[in-house]
Amino acid sequence: MEESLDFLIKLDIKFELVKHKAVYTIEEAMAELPGRTEIKNLFIQDDKGKRQYLVIMPGMKRLDLKRLAEDLGEKKVRFCSPEKVENMLGVKPGSVSIFCCLNPNSHHVKVIFDEELLSEPDLGFHPIVNTATVFVPTASIHKILENLPQENVIQKL
Numbered sequence: 603m604e605e606s607l608d609f610l611i612k613l614d615i616k617f618e619l620v621k622h623k624a625v626y627t628i629e630e631a632m633a634e635l636p637g638r639t640e641i642k643n644l645f646i647q648d649d650k651g652k653r654q655y656l657v658i659m660p661g662m663k664r665l666d667l668k669r670l671a672e673d674l675g676e677k678k679v680r681f682c683s684p685e686k687v688e689n690m691l692g693v694k695p696g697s698v699s700i701f702c703c704l705n706p707n708s709h710h711v712k713v714i715f716d717e718e719l720l721s722e723p724d725l726g727f728h729p730i731v732n733t734a735t736v737f738v739p740t741a742s743i744h745k746i747l748e749n750l751p752q753e754n755v756i757q758k759l
Contacts, residue, residue: 606701606729606736613745618724618737625732626696628661635735639722643698645687645711646670649678654690656708656752658700659716659759670714670759692730699727701736703750713754715747720756 610617622634631640640661647654655674657665671679684695690711691702702708719725725743726735738746747754 603729603731603734605704606727609701609704609749610736610738610746613742613749615738615742615745619729619734620726620737621734623733624696631661631735635726638726638735638737639719639724641699641719641725641727643700643702643727645682645691645698646679647682647686648674648676649680651682651686654682654686654708654711655679655714656691656698656700656702656711657714657716657759658719660718663716663718663759665759673757697728697730697732699730700746700750701727701730703752709751711752713747713750713752714759715743715754715756716759717756718758719743 625631625634628640642659642661644657667679687695690707691698692705693702722740724737725740726737729736
């Protein structure tokens with residue numbers, strides 16, 4: 603968690619840290635953080651497992667995997683295994699967030715951020731653990747993305 607907070611402090615981004623019980627689903631997060639926008643972080647890969655993508659989108663939105671595959675120029679995409687999540691992002695499923703991009707094993711992962719989230723006042727991400735959420739002003743997302751080592755794109759999903 604400290605690495606996530608240090609990253610924000612280094613970038614001079616104001617944040618609010620909210621601790622809560624462990625959450626594994628969007629529904630659990632909504633119960634713990636009522637009235638806040640929930641974000642879904644999906645770790646997917648091409649059909650052969652050679653290219654990985656971290657998709658960040660509204661929690662209640664459904665991801666069209668076929669359309670995403672077309673947008674990415676892939677034949678097919680699928681979700682990564684829990685083992686791959688742990689090996690590449692350094693967290694267990696349920697704790698995946700934009701802060702996983704700070705893990706050296708994730709530097710080749712492409713980040714895809716849904717532009718729909720830009721209309722929210724703030725955005726909440728797990729700081730590597732699912733027992734807390736860090737809320738940052740949405741206006742800071744560009745600065746965050748610019749300071750990650752990964753290729754990233756903001757697009758409509």
